[in-house]
Amino acid sequence: MTETLTNWGPYIALAITFAVTYGWRALGVALSGRIRTDSPIFEWVTCVAYALLAGLIARMIVLPLGSLAETPMIDRLSAALLALAVFLLTRKNLFLGVFSGFACLVLLTWGRAGFAFG
Amino acid sequence: MPARPLTHTRAFAHGFRDGLSVPGFVLISSFLGFGALIRQSEFTLFQGLLSTATGWALPAQIAMVELYTAGASFLVIALAVALTNVRLLPMTVVLMPILRSRSTPRWVPYVIVHWLAITGWAQALRVCPELPRPVRISYFMGFSMVLWPGAMLGTMLGYYLAGSVPLAISLGLVFLNPIYFMLVFASDLRIKTRVWALCLGALLGPVLHLYLPDMSLLVTGLVAGSLAFVIGGGLSRKKQSAS
Structure with a gap:
């Protein structure tokens, strides 16, 4: 992306992210040794964070924003499912799982560009 | 581990060596995808590196x-980052009493806590209890000082790779982001409420995105997360532990 003069938006987003993130860490230091972390409130907070991230991950696969949007959804879903299958079949080998998802999407994209059978 | 007494320098070096192994390698590769994502966003490489340096928590980045x-x-960005990263609070609460000693100056934990993220946290939780208390922070910082610059290197590599390899590969690099986190979550499915949260969130996220593009992540997190908490028995567990 070319920058026209200075676009301050990204810097504001970065500053907000830093402030909010460091805020949680610092609060954790201040509270350490004083509160229990196995209480239901923390389990609820974890559930909210998990659901939010799962929603983001699913959206990035099903409805991606950038150039990934030009790949067919079936390709992205196949690659994601293959990654999951390889991961579970290799006793949760993260590297092999991620790599097979990556390779599957690359090969499918190449295949479609080369043979135009899509 | 050396039999000689551990100095701060040696504990730091010990952590540094441990960082140059599997967890460090996996973490650094996961930032390749982030660099590729930066390339196709409105962010510059410098801003992407700044994000890795100051955010230091990939999902929120x-x-x-x-x-x-x-x-x-x-406002939406701030709330989404807050909900994504609130897990750092309990993580810090658990780790800090292990890391600090009686002689640790009061301000030191507030500085080193910036490098507390999942990989370093899991490592310190495993290794530090076996180390003498005064050098535990040095070990943690040694480990972090591999991961932190490594992640910036990964961000930069991903950014340049995405711009110089064929389009299909650069698409694959961007695709690393959701795939990596999908598998990280799939590796820990022991707690029922969290499995519900993942499934409901994954279903609700894309659907809501079509209707509420701006607020969809927040609503997904709060609705699917709370529902999962209730379905998975989070409320009844409270009663059990209270009785």
């Missing part, structure tokens, strides 16, 4: 870039 690119307001 990705959420921030995705939301900003989708045109979300700063």
Whole structure:
């Protein structure tokens, strides 16, 4: 992306992210040794964070924003499912799982560009 | 581990060596995808590196870039980052009493806590209890000082790779982001409420995105997360532990 003069938006987003993130860490230091972390409130907070991230991950696969949007959804879903299958079949080998998802999407994209059978 | 007494320098070196192994390698590769994502966003490489240096928690970094690119307001970005990263609070509460000693100056934990993220946290939780208390922070910082610059290197590599390899490969690099986190979550499915949260969130996220593009992540997190907490028995467990 070319920058026209200075676009301050990204810097504001970065500053907000830093402030909010460091805020949680610092609060954790201040509270350490004083509160229990196995209480239901923390389990609820974890559930909210998990659901939010799962929603983001699913959206990035099903409805991606950038150039990934030009790949067919079936390709992205196949690659994601293959990654999951390889991961579970290799006793949760993260590297092999991620790599097979990556390779599957690359090969499918190449295949479609080369043979135009899509 | 050396039999000689551990100095701060040696504990730091010990942590540094441990960082140059599998967890460090996996973490650094996961930032390749983030660099590729930066390339196709409105962020510059410098801003991407700044994000890795100051945010130091990849899921929220990705959420921030995705939301900003989708045109979300700063308030929505702040709330989404807050909900994504609130897990750092209990993580810190658990780890700090292990890391600090009686002689640790009061301000030191507030500085080193910036490098507390999942990989370093899991490592310190495993290794530090076996180390003498005064050098535990040095070990943690040694480990972090591999991961932190490594992640910036990964961000930079991903950014340049995405711009110089064929389009299919650069698409694959961007695709690393959701795939990596999908598998990280799939590796820990022991707690029922969290499995519900993942499934409901994954279903609700894309659907809500069509109707509420701006607020969809927040609503997904709160609705699917709370529902999962209730379905999975989070409330009844409270009663059990209270009785």
